[in-house]
Amino acid sequence: MSIGIENIIVFFPIIIFPTVIIIFISIYIKTQKPVDVELVRDALYKETCGGWIGSSNSTFPFVRIAFYDEFVVIVNLRNRIILNYDQITDVSMFYKTMKKGVKISHSRTDIPERIVVWTLNDESLIERINIFIRNNRAEKT
16 A cells, blocks of 8 residues: 555645644744743733844744833744833834834844834834833933
C-alpha cells in the first residue's frame, strides 16, 4: 500500500491549520504576559494593538501597551520595554504607506529607537500619553 501525493495534499491543510492557530495563540499569550513590574500594580489603561519596535513589525493583536502611574510598558514578541514618562521625548502621528500609527520617541539608548504603535485610536492614544506625561511631571514638582 503506497501513500500517493493526492493523500498527502488532502491532509496537508488538516495539519497546517491547527499548527498555525497554535503558533498564533502562543504568540498572543506571550505578548499578554505581564512584565515583572506590572504584577504589583494595576494598569491605568491598556490596549492590545499592532506595532513596529526596532526591526520587529507585529500586526494586531501581537503588541500590548499599558500605562501605569510612572511608566508605560510596550510588549511584542521580541521586546519588553518599560519607559518612564520622563524618558519620552515626543509623541506624534506616524505615516507610512497605507499605515498610520503613534510614534513614541525616547531618550534611552539601550532599547530600539523606533517605537510605533498601530491602533484604531491614534489621536486618543497620543492625548492619553501626553496626559500621563503631564501628570507625572506635575507630581514630581
